[in-house]
Amino acid sequence: MSDYSIGIKELDTAIENIRKGSNIMLIGPPMSGKEIILYNMMYQGAVKNENAVIMVTTRESATHILDWFKESGLALPLSRIGIVDCVTKTLSGVAVETENIKIASSPVDLTGIGVKISQFFEEFFMKKNIQKTQLHINSLSTILMYSNIQTVFRFLHVFTGRIKSAGALGVYVLESGMHDEKSIATLKQLFDGMIEVKSENDKNYVRVTGLSAKPTPWFEYEIEGAGINIVGK
Amino acid sequence: MIETGIPKLDDFLGGGVPKGKSLVYYIQPGVEGEVFGMQTIFNTLKCKGTGVFIVSSTSPDTTRGQFKEFGWNIDVYNDRLFFVDAYNPLIGAPSKEKYVVLNPDNIENFNKVITDVIKELPPSTIVFGSLSTIMDLCGEKETIEAVRNWNKLAILYDHIIVYNFTAWPYSQETLDLLKKEMFNAVISIGGIAERVLFGQYFGILKSDWAKETKKSMLFRVLRPGGIKLFIPKILVTGPFDAGKSTFVHALSTRAISVDRLGTTIALDHGHVEYKGFSADIFGTPSQERFDPIIKLISGESMGIFLVVDSTNPTDFVRAKQMLEITKSYGLPFVVVANKQDLPGAMTPEEIKVQFNLPSDVPIVPASAKDKKGVFEAFEVLINKITGGI
Numbered sequence: 001m002s003d004y005s006i007g008i009k010e011l012d013t014a015i016e017n018i019r020k021g022s023n024i025m026l027i028g029p030p031m032s033g034k035e036i037i038l039y040n041m042m043y044q045g046a047v048k049n050e051n052a053v054i055m056v057t058t059r060e061s062a063t064h065i066l067d068w069f070k071e072s073g074l075a076l077p078l079s080r081i082g083i084v085d086c087v088t089k090t091l092s093g094v095a096v097e098t099e100n101i102k103i104a105s106s107p108v109d110l111t112g113i114g115v116k117i118s119q120f121f122e123e124f125f126m127k128k129n130i131q132k133t134q135l136h137i138n139s140l141s142t143i144l145m146y147s148n149i150q151t152v153f154r155f156l157h158v159f160t161g162r163i164k165s166a167g168a169l170g171v172y173v174l175e176s177g178m179h180d181e182k183s184i185a186t187l188k189q190l191f192d193g194m195i196e197v198k199s200e201n202d203k204n205y206v207r208v209t210g211l212s213a214k215p216t217p218w219f220e221y222e223i224e225g226a227g228i229n230i231v232g233k
Numbered sequence: 234m235i236e237t238g239i240p241k242l243d244d245f246l247g248g249g250v251p252k253g254k255s256l257v258y259y260i261q262p263g264v265e266g267e268v269f270g271m272q273t274i275f276n277t278l279k280c281k282g283t284g285v286f287i288v289s290s291t292s293p294d295t296t297r298g299q300f301k302e303f304g305w306n307i308d309v310y311n312d313r314l315f316f317v318d319a320y321n322p323l324i325g326a327p328s329k330e331k332y333v334v335l336n337p338d339n340i341e342n343f344n345k346v347i348t349d350v351i352k353e354l355p356p357s358t359i360v361f362g363s364l365s366t367i368m369d370l371c372g373e374k375e376t377i378e379a380v381r382n383w384n385k386l387a388i389l390y391d392h393i394i395v396y397n398f399t400a401w402p403y404s405q406e407t408l409d410l411l412k413k414e415m416f417n418a419v420i421s422i423g424g425i426a427e428r429v430l431f432g433q434y435f436g437i438l439k440s441d442w443a444k445e446t447k448k449s450m451l452f453r454v455l456r457p458g459g460i461k462l463f464i465p466k467i468l469v470t471g472p473f474d475a476g477k478s479t480f481v482h483a484l485s486t487r488a489i490s491v492d493r494l495g496t497t498i499a500l501d502h503g504h505v506e507y508k509g510f511s512a513d514i515f516g517t518p519s520q521e522r523f524d525p526i527i528k529l530i531s532g533e534s535m536g537i538f539l540v541v542d543s544t545n546p547t548d549f550v551r552a553k554q555m556l557e558i559t560k561s562y563g564l565p566f567v568v569v570a571n572k573q574d575l576p577g578a579m580t581p582e583e584i585k586v587q588f589n590l591p592s593d594v595p596i597v598p599a600s601a602k603d604k605k606g607v608f609e610a611f612e613v614l615i616n617k618i619t620g621g622i
Contacts, residue, residue, distance in 0.1 A: 089291075089295055090324075094298075105290065105291035105292075105295045105296075105299075106290065106291050106292075106295070106320075106324075108289075108290045108291070108320070108323065108324075108366065109290040109291050109363075109366075110290075110366075110399075110401075111260070111262070111267060111290065111363060111365065111366075111399040112267070112290070112291070114262045114263045114399075115263060115264065115265045115267075117263065118263035118264070118424070118430045119265075121430065122430060122431045125431070126431045146323070146324070147369060148369065148370075150369070151369040151401075154401040154402050154403070155262075155401065157401075157402050158262045158263070158401065158402065162263070165426075
């Protein structure tokens, strides 16, 4: 079995394998189901591949994410989950850290976010001896609302490098249509591949580029509950 | 002179920071270094001084909450603690602070507010919570010019200026200016990295008032408590009769071993103080039945010495096995090629080939019974742990 996978059988079969140390951009329009794809990767990584998963959230609070999994009937192994919550303190001013949740003060505080990511890496790798870790950042678009492209590039330059040296997997979500082409091209330099999502005529499609010899075909998919079903090419 | 309140750092700085001086905490990304600025300002307040905190990446209220997380009650110093709010205007929120930077992405606006603070307030400890955020918003060159100006004004008005700076990959020119030219003192705050960051240290890169020192200290950040120093554990492992106990005793200022018939059956323990760095050394027994001990101590160690008998290549298989046990923890390690004084001893290069080790793995020749090479090996390992500060 591969160390890392997307959690959508047709895509995983098409790309065969995600190499250790890969950094992947997950890009698509708003409300196309990117988040469900990301949560599926999180579940697949923690449950099926027994990886540690670190999620940096700038959109939803950590408790909201954990509630989503509970309500969807997906039991996450919490000992393998770490969430860096960049939302709660900004909204309510009060937030308490737990074993699974670390609080960053705001999406502007890239230094603080970086510290919390490093702390989770250390905890999983050194204290829990879990050798495979996934880092998910949802989303770069929110971070880009507060910081300029050079700042975000520098931040990602450091952490994509750490992903490589740790043999981990990084997944970074970006909203298409929110940023100019130049910004996206700048960020693309840091990634090994992309999971692309598009919406056409009320239908959603997904494909993977850069992780296999040639891009996979576009697969049409539907969201059923918490799952992603491929319904055609 | 103002004390930073950070254990050992004030000793390294000859008592603290003199008035009119500038100091930067130069922080590796991912390392919890911003607490250094907070602890410095809190100690100023505790010593009846005035403090100014410039916040750029979080709101003043959130920062007040962070002080409380460390157990530092700043409410009693409200009359001597001032916040400069350069965050709320950035996100379009109102500010209730006296000093507000209305356009935090405009260095001129920043300059005006900081100049007002410097001129209006009595001699204070002025701490920039995140210089890197200002640089990100206002530009590298523009910020550097402004910092030069603030540092000059601080001399005139007897302030101390302290900057937290996260060393993201800015241009090399900018990083060199910060490390070498712009400040009276540079305190490096780094992480011990192998596959992940797993320990933190600080040390003085530069100080123009204290005698130069190359000392560094490992620290942890406690809530409550702030910065606390700790002594790292270093593991000594290797096959039977490689000379582990002799190595531990040769390196340590004091050491004890649990032996039976000349063989270690529990642990060697020693403590080393060398060139300002101190560590506890643990030597493990070599028999396979003790491998769980190696695993246990590896999980809490900062680095590993693998001691091998340079005259006995047949034991290298076991040595490699022991290395694999410890390597899974991703710790920095150094191979000690012991018994170099004996005839037939293989050279480090020959051992590297036999071991099939990558070229960047250090192998240090040694003769532990004569105390030769042991401190060289210690230095190599410490350099690997701290990145050579």
